[in-house]
Structures are given as structure tokens and as C-alpha cells.
Amino acid sequence: MPVPAPDRNAQATPASGNRVALFCTDTASDLAKLAEALRAGQLVAIPTETVYGLAASALDEAACRRIFEVKGRPLLDPLIVHVPDRAAGERLARFDGRAVRLAEAFWPGPLTLVLPKRAAVPAIVTAGKPTVALRSPAHPAARRLLAAAGIPLAAPSANPFGYISPTTAQHVAESLGTRIPWILDGGPCSVGIESTIVALAPDRPARILRPGSISREELSEALGEAVEAAPEEAKSGAAVEAPGMLARHYSPATPAVLFAHGALPAARRGEAAVFQHRREHALDGIEGSSVFWFSESGDPADTARNLYALLRRLDSLGFTRIHIERAAHSPLGDTINDRLRRAATG
Ligand code: TXA
Ligand code: MG
Numbered sequence: 250m251p252v253p254a255p256d257r258n259a260q261a262t263p264a265s266g267n268r269v270a271l272f273c274t275d276t277a278s279d280l281a282k283l284a285e286a287l288r289a290g291q292l293v294a295i296p297t298e299t300v301y302g303l304a305a306s307a308l309d310e311a312a313c314r315r316i317f318e319v320k321g322r323p324l325l326d327p328l329i330v331h332v333p334d335r336a337a338g339e340r341l342a343r344f345d346g347r348a349v350r351l352a353e354a355f356w357p358g359p360l361t362l363v364l365p366k367r368a369a370v371p372a373i374v375t376a377g378k379p380t381v382a383l384r385s386p387a388h389p390a391a392r393r394l395l396a397a398a399g400i401p402l403a404a405p406s407a408n409p410f411g412y413i414s415p416t417t418a419q420h421v422a423e424s425l426g427t428r429i430p431w432i433l434d435g436g437p438c439s440v441g442i443e444s445t446i447v448a449l450a451p452d453r454p455a456r457i458l459r460p461g462s463i464s465r466e467e468l469s470e471a472l473g474e475a476v477e478a479a480p481e482e483a484k485s486g487a488a489v490e491a492p493g494m495l496a497r498h499y500s501p502a503t504p505a506v507l508f509a510h511g512a513l514p515a516a517r518r519g520e521a522a523v524f525q526h527r528r529e530h531a532l533d534g535i536e537g538s539s540v541f542w543f544s545e546s547g548d549p550a551d552t553a554r555n556l557y558a559l560l561r562r563l564d565s566l567g568f569t570r571i572h573i574e575r576a577a578h579s580p581l582g583d584t585i586n587d588r589l590r591r592a593a594t595g
């Protein structure tokens with residue numbers, strides 16, 4: 250049975266009446282209800298292994314328009330379409346040999362492919378581009394919902410545009426709970442950062458548009474050819490290929506400042522010090538209540554999983570500044586640093 254989401258903003262938004270999103274789980278009856286809601290053009294927040302998505306039928310233009318409204322997202326920033334498998338993807342885009350290889354190697358999973366689109370995809374989904382971004386998520390609840398709905402689901406991350414992506418159902422409820430009718434609770438996301446996006450344009454080498462947990466090395470190995478790296482710093486304006494890669498993104502409201510790995514200064518009163526992993530000596534000479542770490546173990550996969558939840562928590566604690574230690578260099582560490590850089594800009 251769906252239950253009302255515990256939504257902190259509910260009282261603060263009288264215009265929404267008493268309606269708050271209902272939490273559902275992946276029981277057969279809840280999934281049937283959500284599948285029906287999606288087919289009827291409603292929005293449903295869904296868990297994926299990367300982050301929660303705000304889903305609507307990718308074939309329903311009005312429903313997709315509502316996604317942009319609810320997120321406050323510019324219409325020129327295209328959506329990722331979620332499909333159960335490559336066969337479903339082939340109805341929306343043209344897969345060349347490289348796309349087939351990458352889908353076979355990494356789907357279902359945290360890889361998004363940008364491919365030439367077919368006519369079935371409404372222009373609003375792709376912001377008028379001739380390409381569409383496709384992903385087959387691995388989260389079991391997302392897969393069951395895709396199967397029950399029988400339609401492709403357009404879903405950007407389920408956060409207000411520019412804010413930190415959600416990795417729990419509660420995160421979604423906190424920022425969008427009064428604006429959407431349904432949240433499918435699939436527990437905390439196992440990866441924790443958004444998918445790797447790869448563009449496969451005809452006659453061009455494969456290019457990473459957004460780094461993720463699947464690394465350039467893994468992609469090159471699966472393809473048997475070189476893959477171009479993501480541009481270091483996407484600037485605003487016409488040159489932005491994946492508009493979601495604007496410099497300021499994933500940002501807490503509290504100013505966040507990055508420091509080199511191993512070079513975090515002692516926190517002063519009002520400031521938070523955030524280490525990559527547990528450091529006992531961190532407590533020397535500073536108030537313990539302002540010291541945090543992303544991971545107990547130092548495994549970057551743990552950092553990725555905890556990254557957004559800790560940034561959201563820090564943002565709610567009233568610090569004047571958040572000082573963050575960068576991750577050590579590694580494929581996943583570099584992706585974590587990409588997200589931290591965007592969280593810290595501005
Ligand atoms: O892990 C993920 O990818 C999550 C989950 C929910 O699947 N989704 C996600 O969506 O991160 P979103 O909308 O927050 O980010 C999608 C990115 C944006 O930067 C967008 O500009 C880019 O994908 N994108 C979408 N379609 C594109 C296209 N046709 N060409 C280039 N970039 C595209
Ligand atoms: Mg996003």
C-alpha cells in the first residue's frame with residue numbers, strides 16, 4: 250500500500266493543498282498502479298542504481314513537458330530515456346556496431362548512449378537534437394516498473410535543476426514531494442553518481458560527454474578502440490554538448506571549497522571539514538562535530554555511494570562554508586572530483 254511521503258515542505262506550500270507524493274514499493278499491486286499512472290501521463294520518481302530519476306512516458310509530449318516544469322529545467326537540456334533492453338532501444342534510436350558492443354557489455358547498467366534518434370522520440374525529449382540519450386537501468390525496481398509499464402521512460406535526475414542529485418526516496422520527497430504524485434522507494438542507490446554518457450556519432454570516435462562509474466579504460470576495452478575523454482570544464486553557451494554539464498551543477502546552497510587530497514585545513518568555527526575517508530587524526534585540535542568523511546574504508550565506490558547524501562546533510566546543518574578534500578587520482582576518483590568541482594563552483 251502506498252503511504253504519504255514524510256515531506257518537510259508540505260506545510261510550506263499551501264498552493265499544493267494537502268497533496269504530497271505517495272511512497273510506493275515494488276510490490277505487484279504498487280507497480281501496476283505506477284505503470285498505469287505513467288501510461289496516463291503522470292510523473293513517477295523512480296530508483297535507479299545511479300540516482301533517483303523523475304520519470305514520465307517518453308512518448309507523451311505533455312508528460313515530458315511537465316518534467317521540465319517540475320525540475321525548473323531549461324527546455325534546451327535533453328532528457329535520458331530509460332529502456333528495458335537494447336531491443337526496446339532500437340525502436341527509438343539507430344545502433345551502430347559500437348553501440349551494440351557497448352550495450353552488450355554494460356547494459357543493464359550505468360551507461361548512457363547518445364545515438365541518432367528515430368521519429369518515435371518527441372522533440373521535447375531531445376531538445377530538438379537529432380540524437381537521443383538511452384540507458385537501460387540495472388535497479389531491479391526500475392526494471393520491474395519498465396516491464397509493467399511497457400513504455401520507454403524519460404527521466405532526468407529527480408532534483409530541482411542545479412541542486413544535488415537524490416540517492417534516496419527521502420531526498421526526492423524533501424525537494425519535490427509536493428510537486429509530484431508518486432515516489433517508488435527502492436532504497437539507497439548502489440552507485441550514487443550519474444551514469445557515464447558516451448556519444449557515438451557516425452564517422453567520429455566514441456566520446457565521453459559525462460564521466461561516470463564506468464571508466465574510459467573499460468569503454469575502450471569493450472570497444473577495442475580509443476574513446477575520447479570528457480572535456481575538463483564545460484562552459485555555458487552554445488559549445489555545451491551535454492547541457493547538464495554546465496560548470497555549476499550538483500551544488501549545495503552552502504559555499505563549498507575544494508582542497509587537494511591530503512591538504513584539508515583545520516576547520517574553524519562554523520566551517521565543516523569533509524575528508525574522503527575516516528582519519529582519526531582529523532579530530533586533533535578541531536571540533537569533532539564539524540568533521541565528516543565520505544567513506545569509512547577509503548574505497549572510492551563508497552565515496553560515490555555516500556557523496557550526495559553527505560552533501561545534502563551538510564547543506565542542512567547551517568555551516569557557513571564546507572571544506573572538501575578531493576579524491577585521490579583513480580578512474581572513479583577522477584569522476585568524484587568532476588562532481589565535487591561542479592558542486593564547488595559559484
Ligand atoms: O544516471 C543517470 O544518468 C540519471 C538516472 C536517473 O538515469 N539521469 C541523469 O539525467 O543524470 P540528467 O537529466 O540529470 O542528466 C542527463 C544528461 C544531461 O547533461 C543532458 O544534457 C545529457 O544527459 N543529454 C541528454 N540527451 C542528450 C543528447 N541527445 N545529447 C547530448 N547530451 C544529452
Ligand atoms: Mg541531473
